[in-house]
Amino acid sequence: MKLDRFLRMYALSLYLYPKAFRERYREQLLDAARQAYDEQQSGHGRLLLGHLRDSLGSGLWERVSTPLRPLHAILLSGAATLVLLVMAVTAQQIVRRQADVRPRQAVASIAARLGQGADEHILQPREEISDLDWLRSDHTFAAIYNPAGEPIAASATLHGAFPHPPGAIFPRIRQTGRTVITWQPENRVRLALTVRPLPNGNYVVAGQSLLPFERRESALRLSFAIAWGLVLCAAGGLFLRRSAPYAPLR
Secondary structure, eight states, rough: OOOHHHHHHHHGGGGGOOHHHHHHHHHHHHHHHHHHHHSSSSOOOHHHHHHHHHHHHHHHHHHHHHHHHHHHHHHHHHHHHHHHHHHHHHHHHHHHHHHHHHHHHHHHHHHHHHHTTOOGGOOOOOEETTTTTHSSSSSSSEEEEEEOOEEESHHHHHHHHBOOOOTHHHHHHHOOOOEEEEEEEETEEEEEEEEETTTOOOOOEEEEHHHHHHHHHHHHHHHHHHHHHHHHHHHHHHHHHHOOOOOOOO
């Protein structure tokens, strides 16, 4: 490798350092690299890789050690906030969609059994949806509704009666094709419902409590809030940090 190419590539790596550092030490570093090149008869490629590795490690360290300018601190904080916000929203959506997995499987299973000639009354009430143990569990309930939205059969009850979502949602689901909804019949009861229209006009519905998933969302929000606070503290620390002037290289 020729000397001019060697020095040109090494000079580019010096941009990893802060501007003040480059202005103070650029010529000294290039002189040291030129001397190392002259002293080594062969293996200049390996020598260059060593210099580039040193520039990467030392340059990043110098940038971390250098106080941030106000604009840079604001940009760093804003970028980190945006990234964390996107990650938090994405994680929340993933957790919410997980609540639809079991109801979707239950709806598919019941619809298949009904399609094979099973009676609507294959579902018998066994659990109470308003019970706190059920709300905290991953259990699902299923129900069958007639075309008017009236319950025919269900595997669980809500205060002793079949769960009865608003009848208006059923024709809307048939029209829009949207099969996943959230239903909150009372303050502490929030359910993820999956609805499937049947060829005979009836509807199969399965649901699961959102309480376990909302707790996961709360834990995620807390984690992202802590991460955001740490980023702001780090940006503030880098901004307020005072470093000594660069001393000449020996």
